[in-house]
Amino acid sequence: MADTRNSLEARLKQAALDLGFSDCRICRADTPWQAGQRLEHFVSEGRHGDMDWMEATLERRKAPTAMWGDAKSAIMLAVNYGPDSDPLEQLALRSHGNISVYARGGDYHDLIKKRLKQLARSFVELSGEEVKVFVDTAPLMEKPLAAKAGLGWQGKHTNLVSRELGSWFFLGAILTTADLAPDEAESDHCGSCRACLDICPTKAFPAPYQLDARRCISYLTIEHSGPIPVEFREAMGNRIYGCDDCLAVCPWNKFASRSSEQKLWARAELKLPELADLAALDDAAFRDVFSGSPVKRTGRNRMLRNVLIAIGNSGEADLVERSVLPHLEDEDPIVRGAAVWALACLDKARFAAERDARAADETDDEVKAEWALMPV
Incomplete structure (x- = not known):
């Protein structure tokens, strides 16, 4: 039985790489974790700001099985979107708008979901099990799941960090009824570094591994619907959609490579309009x-x-x-x-x-x- 199961997982991971995913790891979806409690604290403190949907879907977000009771395993996928230049250098070009690297082209949801569906179909044919596909559009806590699967660890900026991809990668998930052998979770490699905390223009991190979205430029420019609070306006600089500072300064980026697929989604006119x-x-x-x-x-x-x-x-x-x-x-x-x-x-x-x-x-x-x- 073990040989068959391992063979299935090996074929799954190879199929993911063949489709253009940068990495594929597996974790249990039906075992206890602390992420739900951390999310509940985040919402209770009001740090989600205007994102009322986060409070409305809190119970469903607490665990993968709260969304789908039959889920046993989570197949977590990464797609590298490493930029071809340091976005921090572009903050000095004040007459141009700085758009977060991930948004300088086609919608990543579309790019990844197409591949996820292809991988899911292939996996169903191999395993005969049921699947559900997710790309940041449903109440599923993808970053904690990805850390549990070993794709990386949640850094002090609360985003996922990988030893191979740095801070520059998208996540996708497939939940399945298949009883798959999990990969080993990644350990935290941030050490004493606090570069991501110190560079934040609006001091959005009340403590390491904690984010107050109400102070985050990504939240303010994308999710917040009202006037930008006066205290954050000057700090925004030329950031007009998102903020890459905490990602770009991460030392682990030195091991990341420029995405070979930028041509598929990046658009030159959105780099610095x-x-x-x-x-x-x-x-x-x-x-x-x-x-x-x-x-x-x-x-x-x-x-x-x-x-x-x-x-x-x-x-x-x-x-x-x-x-x-x-x-x-x-x-x-x-x-x-x-x-x-x-x-x-x-x-x-x-x-x-x-x-x-x-x-x-x-x-x-x-x-x-x-x-x-x-x-x-």
């Missing part, structure tokens, strides 16, 4: 530029809010006329408010004049607060 070009996008143009990209789900107004904050941080006063002033009349108060802040940062005299002309007629309380925020 000009802020002025992004600020000019109406809804139709936004949908066209970000078609097939995870950025599209954020929506034009939320992205424009981020772009205007980046413009305010750019120091480029010549952007006021063409990229800021038109948005003082935007229909969305989130956009108007960000434009007010950007104007105050770049041209205080013009800000004073526009405030005198516009503030009294403003109907939204949050935009009114933006006009009153900066005395000039």
Whole structure:
């Protein structure tokens, strides 16, 4: 029986590599773990911010078997997306928008799910067992499962780290009724290093291995729907979608290689788009530029809010006329408010004049607060 089972697992892993996955490991899905308790504490502290879905699905997230009672094993997959340059170097290019490396192309959900379904079909044919496929779109705690399977360990920045892939890899999961032999879990290799904690622009880590999403630029630029809190705006710099700082600084990245598959999903025009070009996008143009990209789900107004904050941080006063002033009349108060802040940062005299002309007629309380925020 053992030889047959090991043969099945070996064939599964080879099939995963043949499909382009960087690694494939296995863990039990039906044994106790502490991840559910840690998630419950995270939510009870309110650190999930506006992500109400996390609280709503908390019970289902606590364990894989809470989602699917018949699951016995989890097949965990990694896909390398290592960048061809250090994204930290691009933070100095203040007139350009910095999009997180993972989002500079097609939606990774689509790329990985297609492969997962192919692998799942192959596994069903080999094993005769039932399967369910997941790519970050269901209440499944993929990072703890991947650590349990030995793909890596959850670093002090709470993301997964691999000795072979550094911090640059996507995760996918297949739950199955098959009784597979698990791989050995990876141990923590962070040691005394705290580079990821120290580099965080907004101090989003209250302690090692803990994240307060409400302070995280990735959360603020992607998940948060309201105005960016004033205390974090300057720290955002030119980050308009996500933040790679804690990933990029990880010393284990020195063992990671550039993804050989960037050509399949990366798009050159999304590597460092000009802020002025992004600020000019109406809804139709936004949908066209970000078609097939995870950025599209954020929506034009939320992205424009981020772009205007980046413009305010750019120091480029010549952007006021063409990229800021038109948005003082935007229909969305989130956009108007960000434009007010950007104007105050770049041209205080013009800000004073526009405030005198516009503030009294403003109907939204949050935009009114933006006009009153900066005395000039």
